[in-house]
Amino acid sequence: MGNESGQNFQRRHQQIPLAVIKRLPVYHRYLSDLHQKEVARISSSELAAKIGITASQLRQDLSWFGSFGQQGYGYRVDELLREVSRILGLNQNIGMVLVGAGRLGRAIIHYANFKRRGFHTKAIFDNNPEIVGQIIDGIPVYDISELENYLKNHSIQIGVITTPATVAQEVADRLVRSGIKGIWNFAPVSLKVPDDVIVEHVHIGESLMVLSMKLQQRKASGPDS
Amino acid sequence: MGNESGQNFQRRHQQIPLAVIKRLPVYHRYLSDLHQKEVARISSSELAAKIGITASQLRQDLSWFGSFGQQGYGYRVDELLREVSRILGLNQNIGMVLVGAGRLGRAIIHYANFKRRGFHTKAIFDNNPEIVGQIIDGIPVYDISELENYLKNHSIQIGVITTPATVAQEVADRLVRSGIKGIWNFAPVSLKVPDDVIVEHVHIGESLMVLSMKLQQRKASGPDS
Structure with a gap:
């Protein structure tokens, strides 16, 4: 079923709008939750209410992925999940490999249930001789000089950057030259990469600034606006 | 200048579109960088190119904040910053107070130069007796039962949630009942709060899923698309 399924995937999913893509992890979270609670079926209006969108929006989103649910019966949670x-x-x-074994890097390795979802951090790289050689949660820390050689000999799809901003671009360049096509960037810097490389940037500091600014605006415009 | 400036702020900034707000931290980052490099002036086309938008987009964004720059002279970096x-x-x-002194909480306290930008984490709360009583980077860790009392007696604007998802809503409820209007949420759960409370959610896990999905789509649609 491998190939045919791949082609179906391609035909059906190529043009999914980014807004829909961004809602999928939210669907995933709620559906996982329902599945754990052994809920077998859910109506589109119930699921939509949980997620905070309209039922028609939900049905429209899911229509991108084929036909689910039957009128009056709702969705099968396991199937949809x-x-x-x-x-x-x-x-x-x-x-995945992670570059930068500081506090943030260590926190990210632990965050959420990556492993349960099929994401495996295979190696960590750092330039600090005191950290190199350690095992962090079963994952070995190698010297950054070994990055290229490691990537040549292992099947790695995603590079995670949790280094300081000053070296993040250099790390990204090295990952890209070694054939990595997916970068998950936590450094507060916009990375320049070729068009065929996908970067997801987690904007931690910028998020705090946006919060601060919204609070500032709220304060300026008064409690009634 | 306090009051008048406040009113000007209100009049001028009330309606800034969210898209512009979201670009401001990026402007801030590049301008800080230029300022540190002692660059005094920059043209709109240079600054726009750094940020990856068009010069006309940049001028339009900045027009929300009053008149900057002169034709042919560019912007004064210090003024704009x-x-x-x-x-x-x-x-x-x-x-700020931070609830949840696990790995992620500890990493967040350190992330970026919050202090230099005026953000001060004054207290940390946790329910683990082994952590309560510690001092993490000069910040005391209190028992979560002391949260309300602490907030009553200190001037705190932002509550940071780095707890497990299962307790995040309860923590948010307690922060809100104590008058906190800004929540910076790292727990993988959508918080329900009253309309006058602002939540900024850092979607760490969802970001990885989006990256994974884009890689998946890229693979399915082949290298040429």
């Missing part, structure tokens, strides 16, 4: 997981590329055994 | 910082509500001595 499986499809959403598949589209999200979960449970595919995705190999 | 000061104004962007002011609009972002930086350097205002914003007090």
Whole structure:
């Protein structure tokens, strides 16, 4: 079923709008929750209410992925969860390396249930001789000089950058030259990469600034606006 | 100048579109960088190119904040940086408490130069007796039962949630009942709060799923698309 399924995927999913893509992890979260609670079916209006969108929006989103649910019967939670997981590329055994074993790097390795979702951090790289050689949660820390050689010999799809901003671009360049096509960047710097490389940037500091600014605006415009 | 400036702020900034707000931290980052490099002036086309937008987009964004720059002379970096910082509500001595002193909480306390930008984490709360009583980077860790009492007696604007998802809503409820109007949420759960409370959610896990999905789509549609 591998190939045919791949082609169906291609035909059906190529043009999914970014707004829909961004809602999928939210669907995934709620569906996982329902599945754990052994809820078998859910109506589109119930699921939509949980997520905070309209039922018609939900039905429209899901229509991108084929036909789910029957009028009056709602959606089968397990079926929908499986499809959403598949589209999200979960449970595919995705190999990751993480560069930068500081506090943030260590926190990220632990965050959420990456492993349960098929993401495996295989190696960590750092330039600090005191950290190199350690095992962090079962994952070995190598010297950054070994990065290229490691990537040549292992199947790695995603590079995670948790270095200081000053070296993030250099690290990204090295990952890209080694053939990495997906970068998950936590450094507060916009990375320049070729068009065929996908960067997801987690804007931690910028998020705090946006919060601060909204509070500032709220204060300026008074409690009634 | 306090009051009048406040009113000007209100009049001028009330209706700034969210898209512009979201670009401001990026402007801030590049301008800080230029300022540190002692660059005095920059043209709109140079600055726009750094940021990856068009010069006309840049001029339009900045027109929300009054008139900057002169035809042919570009922008004064220090002036623009000061104004962007002011609009972002930086350097205002914003007090924060952080709930959840696990790895992510500890990493967040360290992330970026919050202090330099006027954000001060005054207290940490946790329910783990082994952590309560510690001092993490000069910040005391209190038992979560002391949260309400602490907030009653200190000037705190932002509550940071780095707890597990299962307790995040309860923590948010407690922060809100104590009068906190700004929540910076790292827990992978959508918080329900009253309309006058602002939540900024850092979607760490969802960001990885989006990256994974884009890689999946790229693979399915082949290298040429």
